[in-house]
Amino acid sequence: MANYQNDMERMIVESVLAELRKSGAAPAAYGNTTAGSVIEDGVINLPDVDHPTLTNAKNYAAVEAMKQVTTARIGLGRCGTRQRTDTWLRFQADHAAAMDAVFLDVSDDFLKKNNLETITTRATTKDDFLREPNWGTQLSEEGVKKLHEICKQDTQIHEQRFHSTITKVQVQIIISDGLSSRAIEANIPEILPPLVQGLEAAGVTVGTPVFVKNGRVRVMDQVGMELGCDVVLNLIGERPGLGTASSMSAYLIYRPTKDTVEADRTLISNIYAGGTPPVEAGAQLVDLIQDILKYQCTGVKLNEATK
Template identity: 30%
Template sequence: MTEHKPAVTENPWRRLSALTDARIGLGRAGISLPTRELLAFQLAHAQARDAVRLPLDIDRLMAELAALESPLLRHGPVQLESQAGDRTTYLQRPDLGRRLSQQSCERLDELGHTGDTPVDLALVVADGLSSCGVQQNAVAFLEALLTDLDSDSQRWELAPIVVVSQGRVAIGDDIGHRLNARCVVVLIGERPGLSSPDSLGLYLTWGPRPGLTDASRNCISNIRPAGLKASAASQRLVYLLRESRRQQVSGVPLKDRSEDSVIEQGIENFLLR
C-alpha cells in the first residue's frame, strides 16, 4: 500500500512558536511556504499598515482619560495637534510632527505655569505610528502609573494630560517646556512590526525644551498584552522618574537598573551561564 506524504512538511522548530510571536519553524509545501503561513503573513502586513494609517479615535480617548480617577489629576485632559495637518503630511514630513500648531501653542501657553513653581511631570499621549497601540494600551498604562505615583513615597505634582494628534516624540519637549514641567513622558504608538501592530512606547526627558535630541531621552518600549505588561512598564518608569529627579538627568547619563535585583537575588540568568 502506497504511503501518502502530507502536503506540508512540518519543521521541528515549530514548537518554539508557542513561546514567541516571531515567525519560526513555518514548515514548507514543496519549496514554498504553506498557504496558512502565507495568509497569516499577509494578514499581519495588513494589520501593520492599518496601525499606521487608521486615525486615532480622539473623542473616545479623551473621554477615557477624563474618566480616570486619581488625586494627582487636578485638571481634565487637553487636546492639541501638531503642524502636520493630515496623516499623509505626517508621514512625509516628520519635522512637522515635532512642532505644535500655532493654535495649540496659544492654548498651551494659557495653561502654562511660566514664572510659577514648576510641576514635576507632564504626560503627553501622541498617536505616533500606531493608533491602535495608543488606543488599546495608553489608558491601562496610565491607570497603573497614576496608582504607582500616588502610592510612591515621593510627592508628584502633575500637569494636565495632553493628547496630541499627528505627533512625534520630540513634540513633548515643547509641551513640557510650555507647561514648566521638570520632566515629560511621551506615550506614543511605536512603528508596527509584523507581529506587533499594537505596541506603545514611552519616552522620558528631564528638563524638556525644544532642540533636544534622542540622546536626552530614556525609552521603554513594546508595552502591550503580548509584550511588556502595563504594570511592569509603570514600575520601571517610576524607577526612572525617581532617578531622573534625584540626578536631574535623563538619556545617556541615566541608566535603567530596575532589573538589577534579578541578578542580586541569585535568580539564574541564562545570559550569565
C-alpha cells in the first residue's frame, strides 16, 4: 500500500481506483479502502473552503472576518500560479452539485412524503424544459384538469371544516422545480408548515399546495387565471451557483391576467439555510400575503401602496 502524504492525495487515488474498478481495470492489490478514508459508504467528504487556508496571512482574523461575509472562495491560498488541489476539487464538486440541481428531478419519495400532487407543464422532459423556456410557463391539458380537481376538493374540505361555502380559495401555493430541484427538497418541508398554519391562523383560506413539474415563474399566472384565486405564491428553485445550489425564491402575484408583467410580481429571494431561513421566510410570507390581500396588488404597485 502506498504511503499518502495527506488525505487529499489518498482521496484522489481512491477516486481514480474506484472508477477503474468499475471498468474492471483496477489493480487487485489496491482494492481495499482503509479506515479514515475520505470516502465512506459512498459519501465523499468534501474539502472545507469555509475557513481560510492561507498560510502566510498578515492578519488571519481579518481574512476570517472577510470570509464570514461572502461565499466567494477567498483566503484559500495558492500553489504556484494555480489554486490548491483541495480548493480546485471543491470547486469541481460544487459545480457538479449545481449541475445536478438543474438536471435531476425532485424525487417521487419526496413528493409522496410531503403530500404533493404533481401538475405537469407543456415541457414533458428536462431537455424540453431547458430548451423551450415558454413550455415551462404553460400547464399541460392534463395539468389544468388535475388543478381544477384539487381545487374542487379544497372547497369541499373547507365546507366540512368550517361549515361555510366558498367557491374558491384566497391563496394558492404552487411549488415549481425551476432550475433547482435541490432547493425544493431542502426548503419546502420547512417553509410550508409556518406558511400554511400562519395563513389559516390569520383567517386566510389556502388551497392544497401542488407541485408543478418543469415549471417556471410565469406558470403562476395561468394557475391564477384558471382558479380565480386572489393570490398565487410560486415557490421555485433558483438558478444554482457555486455558493449554494439550494436557494429558493418566492414569487407572488395578485389576480394575474394575460397582461401581467414582471413588475407586477413581488419577490423574496435567497431562501435557504445560509440566507433567510425557510421557516422565517414562511412566517414573513404570512404577513406579506395579508398586506397583498389588504392592498389588492403586488409588485411595484404594492411598494407604492405601502410607502
